[in-house]
Amino acid sequence: MKQVAAIAYYEMVHILKDKILLLLVFAVPLLYASLCGLVYFSGILTDIPLAVVDLDDSRLSREVVEAFENSPHFQVVPGIDTYAGLEKGMKEGTVRAGVVIPEDFEAIITQHRNTEVLTVYDASNLIWGFNIRKYTLEVISTFNARYTATYLAGLGLTEREISNALNNVRSNIEVWYNPTYSYANYILMGLYMIIIQQIGLLCVSLTITREKEKNSWLQYLCSPVAAWKIFLGKSLPYFLTNLMNYGLLLCFARSVVLVKVEGSTLLILLLGLLYSITITSAGFYLSLWAANSLQVTRYLLLLSAPFFMISGYCWPPTHIPEFINNTARLVPLTWMAEASRLVTVKNLGAPYLVDNILALTVMALVSTFFALTFSKRRNPPAPGGLEVDCGNSYPKRD
Amino acid sequence: MQNKVVSSMLRQCLAVMRREVYYLWRDKGLRKILLAGSLLGLLVFYATYSAQVLKGIPTAIVDLDCSRESRQLVEDISNTENLKVVANPGSFAEVEELIQRGEVVVGVVIPENYAKSVSLRRQVNLAVIIDGSNMIYATNAANTVLAITGTINAQAGIKTLIAGGMHPDQAREAFSSVTFREEPWFNPTLNYAYFLVLALALNVWQQCCMLTACMNIIGETGRKSWSLLKAAGVSKFMFFFSKSIVQIALFILTVLPVYYLSFNVFKLPLACSFWVFLLFTLAFALALHATGTLVSSFSRNAVNSTRFGMIIAVPSFILCGYTWPLEAMPQIVQQAAWVLPQTWFFQGINYLTFKDPGWTFMAPFFSALLVIAVLSYTAAALIASRS
């Protein structure tokens, strides 16, 4: 145990001395978390620039316009009063949605002939697209109810009769877990999990490459210290800081970005524990294999975006081909991101997370097994020769 | 005399360029990343989004009434394009369970006395539950549900009015005289693959390019051979200029297969002309390369340079507003985001691929990228010449 403690102590000393590593371990996760938090802080699209092209300018058309004006989600952009103007605004992104009321709209309606109001929205960004569509439908449904009520009142029906007609079959739409459709509630936790995974892997995967580059890895190899002790000592500081960052990010999400973080603390802790173990031992093992710090850094950072996209956290796995889903299942993030949503957003208990906990446990066990039992014999490094950056070194100006 | 100087400089340039090609080729890690990275990214993302549109949202319907009317309602819901009824559980609790398990996203419960209440014109409540935890699913589900329930509500209302003695035409008019037609512009099928795949692949591409650019200066000054080059009296400007030309050419070369696959094989939309799009890509490649070069000029070693470069390149996609719109971010983030070349690029490609707003509108995008390039190259040159 003395040996493990000594290795862990001197790893910590190194982290404190290496300024960039220190930042990576203690500041970068929070920095990225703050950045994402800031970006998604509002979480809900409001004041969507809307152009109203009212070619009729009648009482009825003004009612339609009013319905849109009254929606808290839209902000009418003044000065656009032709279809061409709407087209231009949509192309240049100054408006994201439009309502076009045709000429003689009211006259046609009073004559009981068909006419229609055109609503358009910008689907080039589907975050805009989906949300605007929803808001528009909401406005239309409110408008229709009011129109029908007025119409029926005009026919002399009593309020009770009108209400009966309008509400005969009423739908109570309940949106669970994220009733405001907040984008922050939806995406932030997954992003935080990938921050934890990638930065965690990056830090711990430099621990052996660093020793290899400075040749001191030989000291470990020729010492009578067991492989598992090297692993435990080297990864302990990273495991602890990883766990700390995990907690920190969750607290940050909850109390600063104000996203929904519910669920049992014990379960959250268990997941964090399994996740940290997996990341730390996988990173350590990666470090044993990697040629040098430069290559690890390149590959790890590059993989962040693809890992996130295939995880099924954003685009639902039901609509992703099975071979991609199967690949994604090999990445801890896939399980962890889903688990974090189930616990923190959906507030579910352990019975709903059996698969995730099982998968993460298997991953933790397998990666720890390989890390604990690595061979203390290395393949002798090939002399650099013409291959740039594949040996134990990389360009530096020291 | 003058000719001789020029030709010797040209020869030197060519020699440096040739060596740069060898260097990039022999850096095995970088070679794999550059050759395969963005293409692999494109294929993976295209496969991920191969469903393209979010139809068939898993839905559960509980019919507690089991009447002719309620069965009709179930059928109406099942026939909607976007919903796919995957379960017919027997109770509300089972729907709850299915939603909690994530097996369905929408749950509809038709109450016991549905047919009776409708015929007696008593108010009856359909319970609709939507799982809001995945926003893409939830908004799509909500839109479909809003449309259906609107129709159901109107149909029931019309029946009520007719039963109350109103003329059928009048009853129908009460509910549907104002029709609203919706038109999603630029991406009429709401195709998610059109929206994201190319951008995600280009995001991988710009990260690969950043990795290369981050080696530009430190890749030389960090090597022992640097003193040889200095001793040989090669002009630093000429040297890095030649290197940069090779790197930028390589960036464009690696993006070409991505574009070919995207537009010719996967048929992703491109509103503007291909050459304009390529020119815009070139402008971005310059700006990106300049940023990477700047980073490589002040870093002490290649690892740090790579880290700094990637600290910019990795979160830039989140910051650029391609997905979650810039307008919805806090003012300070919006302003900061425009400093990054990636923001100009990704905003620009959204306009170019979907809208083609014309030269006058795109001019600021081109100029901004060129200004970033000039500023970064200048700063890099100043730093490199001082050290």
Next chain:
Amino acid sequence: MEPVVRVTDLVQKIGKRIILDGVNLEVYKGECFGLFGLRGAGKTALLHILAGIDRFRSGRVEVLGYDARKSERFKHRLGLVTQEKSLFQDLRAAENLDFLTALKNASRENCYRVIERFQLTDYLKLPVTALEAGVYQRLALACALLNEPELLLGDDLFQSIDPASRHIILRELREYLACGGTCILSFNNMDAYSKTDLYSIISRVGWLEQGRLTVYQPGEAREQWEDRLKSFAEQSGELHA
């Protein structure tokens, strides 16, 4: 007597290049074996195999009675000074000693003893990167001796170091040998070696060339070297001058 090191038909390749091509060697207790070879001859490769660091292609290597391919147990009784600097560069001298004491499971007393014997007290607070070559080498040897090894592997111990340090190192080596230790020391400069005290402590010299090891008595090795120099000189006609 059972040898401390027994190497049979050892083959090592790095990439496609053959570094060691059937090396046979036995080193006995109390012996100081000199390993000579020019740069790139494979001395470091051989020592790293003996220290249980590198994998090798084929052959059999026994160190202190254990199979060097698998066992870790002989490392308790082994010390290695590497050719390239391999102490922890981000730590001070004292921290290196402290850390390696822990890694080698050595005792505190030994640590204090080597500090004293190698006269390192004044340098303890300095970062190892700030140490002069001679002091660094003293520290490296002190670290290698922390666990009182039975076998000491010294890879180019005397590379361009100051006379004072050289003197201390030689003194400690003699002391180590006198107490029954065994060592293998590599060197790449036969001329320098012949003129120093190192010559006096080495009992046999193994000459590593083109992957093969030939063992000589110290005098023989020197004569071989001089013969070779002479023949080159004759070829270029310098001798007539």
